[in-house]
Amino acid sequence: MESVILQIAARHMRPLLIILSLVVLYRGHNEPGGGFIGGLMLGAAYILYAMAFGVAKTQNRFVFSPLNLTALGLLIAVVSGIPALFAGDTFMTGEWITLFADTVAELKLGTPLIFDVGVYLAVAGMLMLVMFSIMEE
Template identity: 45%
Template sequence: MKSNTLILQTAAIYITPLQLLFSVFLLLRGHDEPGGGFIAGLMASSAFVLYMFSYGVTATRNLFKIVPVDMLALGLILGMISGLPAMFLGQPFLQAQWWDIPLLGDATLKLSTPLIFDIGVYLAVIGTTLMIVVALMESETDHPSGNGD
């Protein structure tokens, strides 16, 4: 399925990157303000879905640097890994660890295992959604007549 509307296609070129950027913003601010990995993942997925509707599934596939199934796997791995530092410190699995890294001036960078975990959730959600949507879209192109079975 691919739309040939000029308006949608033009809009998608601008909106998709913005949406992706916004999803990263949501992801990073999630710990203090509304947002987080799950929401950000959905936001990023809908960015890709918008692009898919405008330019078709093949063009979207070419956009991926990592295919959705690998993204999903990476997300799961990150989720697991984020639990490990605590174990090395003799604490229960997944116990949060925080590191404040001083930057130039007064700023500090708050890094933590929950952040890694959240990125894992983010990737897992994108991977899952895109895997399903891409599969559905592709089966769409396989059977243009849309006959069911």
């Protein structure tokens, strides 16, 4: 399907959707959002792109294939459980560090965020994998 409107829209929507997905991913701690929804958005960005430009051209833009992206996400999710072992807790315990404490830019980072990044990549990868394999033929 060659549609100029869709192509232009997809080209401009893609970076916006990617940024939005990252925002949703980061928000997920204390407010609605998180890795799953963010991942869906990331996937949607590329699916839209693939609808406008075709699957082959979209896949060329990736260093990782969707399947590898899913696997990478799973790996990151598992790895996020490991820091807890060094802290002497059981596997998958959330460990937190606070950067720039007592300043305006106080930032709390923890292993659940790493886990969420894993979910984000895995969901996006899986969604693209499924949609691309249907769209390909």
